Amino acid sequence: MSSPDTVRFRHSQVIWVAGVIALFGALPLAGSRWFLAPLLLIPLTVVIWGWRAGTDADRTGLRLRGLVGNRRIPWSEVVELSGDERGRAQARLADGRVAPLPGVRVADLPRLVAASGRGLDAPAQ
Known part of the structure; x- marks a missing residue:
């Protein structure tokens, strides 16, 4: 829950x-x-x-939900949040991979960052 x-x-x-x-x-x-x-x-x-399908965000990290499974990504693994050419949001991870964020648009990124409990310039701890 x-x-x-x-x-x-x-x-x-x-x-x-x-x-x-x-x-x-x-x-x-x-x-x-x-x-x-x-x-x-x-x-x-x-x-x-x-x-x-969609993305849930809280202070601990992101939960990406798909058709049959989900994936948990802690904020410490997220290096950058950005958008692609179609206006969909994605997260660049510390290992270099890019994770698309289902249901999140570029315009939603400020709400996503606010859910983390950090400011836009705050480093991950």
Whole structure:
């Protein structure tokens, strides 16, 4: 369970609503022939991903949530927060890797930094 000072970033809710609509739209097709039933897995996967995926930030670090798993990154491993050419936020880690931050846009970076409890120029301790 997350603490009250956790800031959550999620993709637009329109994604999972569109997945639900696609799921209901695929029902007649999937019900017409048995071999078309697996088509329901596609919109179902979109619904689950849209509902679950995102980034949680608190004073201890980042939690990146995907379709089936999550990854915890402490603030001590984050060297830089930046954006890519499409306006999505990413974190450069101490080992040189870049971790995309699901659900976080470049405009959200000040809220993300505020969740860390440090200022923009404060070094990691």
